[in-house]
Amino acid sequence: MSSNKPTPRKQAVSNAKTGRRHRSDAEKLKIVKESFEKGCVQAQLARRHGISTSQLWDWRARYKAGLLEDRADFSQVVVTQETPEGVQDQARSAAACPDLVIEVGQCYRFTIPAGFDMDAAARLLRGLA
Structure with missing residues (x-):
């Protein structure tokens, strides 16, 4: 005869890291700039930082395309010509x-x-x- 009582279950909780690390753009940029130094072996650099060489190549491609750069919380604005006071945008x-x-x-x-x-x-x- 079987019992219809639910069997208590135990849940294992692990604090182990998943192996994935999310790096900031500043960290990526530092690694990429290091990869452009003369005599740098990309495979050794990738191993030293715990990333794959394909990840390094991806970051380098993004850097060359202008997609990986130091980002500030604001954009720099440079005034090249002062606007006269009281002038409406439509009237200029x-x-x-x-x-x-x-x-x-x-x-x-x-x-x-x-x-x-x-x-x-x-x-x-x-x-x-």
């Missing part, structure tokens, strides 16, 4: 407004002409994100 002529230049990483630069519809530019840039 295209000659008085400089082009808007947006640099992303080391490889990409977007130049938006002064007379361009800024709402359309915002939609375009949001679509690229």
